[in-house]
Amino acid sequence: MKGVLLVNLGSPESPTPKDVKPYLDEFLMDKYVIDVPYLLRALLVRGIILQTRPKKSAEAYSQIWTDEGSPLIVISKKMHQKVEKLVDVPVALAMRYGTMTIQKGLQELKDKGVTDVMLLALYPQYAMASTTTIWALADELQQKHFPEMKITKVPAFYNKPDFIQALANSIKKHLEGFAYDHLLFSYHGIPKRHIRKTDVTKSHCTIDNKCCVTASPAHEFCYRHQCYETTRQVVELLGIPEGKYSQTFQSRLAGDKWLTPYTDVEINKMPKKGIKKLAVVTPAFVSDCLETLEEIAMRANEEFIENGGEEFFAVPCLNDEDEWCQVVANWVNDWKN
Known part of the structure; x- marks a missing residue:
């Protein structure tokens, strides 16, 4: 059975230094984001950046936070729901960082009987710090937890x-x-x-x-x-x-x-x-x-x-605009068929 996993960046649980700090730690300690040896990365991130950055980032997040939560999460969920209604295969949503993990997304699809996954990283242009880290983690999780799953990675869609x-x-x-x-x-x-x-x-x-x-x-x-x-x-x-x-x-x-x-x-x-x-x-x-x-x-x-x-x-991003959601649904249908 086929299914789709949409993956975006992620967000802290709240716009507070307490929640921003572990989020930034996970993000900045990613070897595809700050691509230096582990000890140097740990010194840079945990010894320097995380001493001051969480407070500043929390202040920035607090300016955009909505009653529903993080705009990125709220918008991604709306987009996910629209796409799901336009296709006849299961669609799950995950984030590379934070609590909406890729592992949870793959597990959700597995629980619905999915064995063939279309993985769509929601980044138009390919980059090591965005696309590669999603693909690498998905491969790692597939080998460790979902050996029965086949994962098809959608290439960058910058020129589609x-x-x-x-x-x-x-x-x-x-x-x-x-x-x-x-x-x-x-x-x-x-x-x-x-x-x-x-x-x-x-x-x-x-x-x-x-x-x-x-x-x-x-x-x-x-x-x-x-x-x-x-x-x-x-x-x-x-x-x-x-x-x-x-x-x-x-x-x-x-x-x-x-x-x-x-x-x-x-x-x-x-x-x-x-x-x-x-x-x-x-x-x-x-x-x-x-x-x-x-x-x-x-x-x-x-x-x-x-x-x-x-x-x-x-200019707002594509967000959950109907035309964009239909484009994604069309990619799903083309792949499925």
Whole structure:
């Protein structure tokens, strides 16, 4: 029997330092997120970051928390319910970090008689710190607890025509009536070394202005290329002229060389360049979360206005929009058949 497991990032149980700390510990101690030797990672995470970060993160989470709970969890559940109604196979929802574990999701499917699982990591672009860690944990759990299960991993869907169409339609709908000067595509940042580590050719990814637009097998697992390709295809569909859009990367950690240009740096420069009305879309996320709601819709908005901007609009993620849910359901049905 076939079934589907949808997997998103996860969330603390509450916006308090007490609950944020174990969540951050699990997340940052992941060897695919901070990819340094264990002892160094433990020193960095537990000896430095977790001494101050939980309080700051809890304050950020508290600004976006709803009566129903974490926006990411609430939205993912709504999306899951819609998809489930559109297909005739069991669909479970799990998170990579936190209490809604992948093991629980696989167990839920097993209890319903599922032996063949379609695993969909809810990240459009492939990255070591998002896709790989989900795939690796699913493989580990399958071997240890679910040997009778077959797991089929859905590749990154950054350039799938139906995803691009749904994303473009969503952006167009939300920006109707907003005469923006500039549309910024802000993607989650990753360390440059992650790009090189996932380069299957071991030589193509030079991270310059050429490698991402030069055909290569490396593109199958290159986050940077896939971000630029998502932007290119959406811009083409929407007919946005050159010069009226750009792409940046957000959410970096200090100490490493991360993908540039940086979202906050570029946004703060824009008012002086004559960009007074800015719209920002975050296509690395399918569900609104801390990085889209607090970092962009609140903090970036505030800084843009402080630096001379006049209007700022954060385009919501696809969330549980009907067209997006139908796209996922269609992928399920295609796989099932």
